[in-house]
Amino acid sequence: MTATSSQETFPRAPSWPYCGRDAAPDSVGCHGRSVEPHAACLAHLTDADRCTYLALLQPGADLDHRGTPFTAELLSQLLAALTNPATNGRTWATPGSTPRFSATTPPSTR
Ligand SMILES: [Zn+2]
Numbered sequence: 001m002t003a004t005s006s007q008e009t010f011p012r013a014p015s016w017p018y019c020g021r022d023a024a025p026d027s028v029g030c031h032g033r034s035v036e037p038h039a040a041c042l043a044h045l046t047d048a049d050r051c052t053y054l055a056l057l058q059p060g061a062d063l064d065h066r067g068t069p070f071t072a073e074l075l076s077q078l079l080a081a082l083t084n085p086a087t088n089g090r091t092w093a094t095p096g097s098t099p100r101f102s103a104t105t106p107p108s109t110r
Pocket residue numbers: 019020021030031032040041042043044
């Protein structure tokens with residue numbers, strides 16, 4: 001898997017525990033919410049740690065990936081982890097629950 005990196009700079013730290021990848025003097029680095037117990041966000045976890053995290057997701061789990069620079073591939077991995085194959089692709093989310101999920105979209109500079 002290729003590394004994901006948004007080219008945005010964030011001079012201020014967010015209000016949540018964040019990744020901080022690619023921090024520089026004028027940027028606090030990646031704003032992606034740290035995936036506990038790791039320091040990195042979902043996009044910057046090692047492949048092994050990401051696989052472990054995705055494998056442990058449970059029906060109705062609260063997701064918090066604020067600020068995480070999602071790629072289409074990463075989003076697909078997350079959605080696949082939350083999809084119940086026994087229900088033909090419907091998600092595990094329990095009725096009435098609203099997934100708390102936000103992400104930044106990498107800028108399309110092509
Ligand atoms: Zn990150």
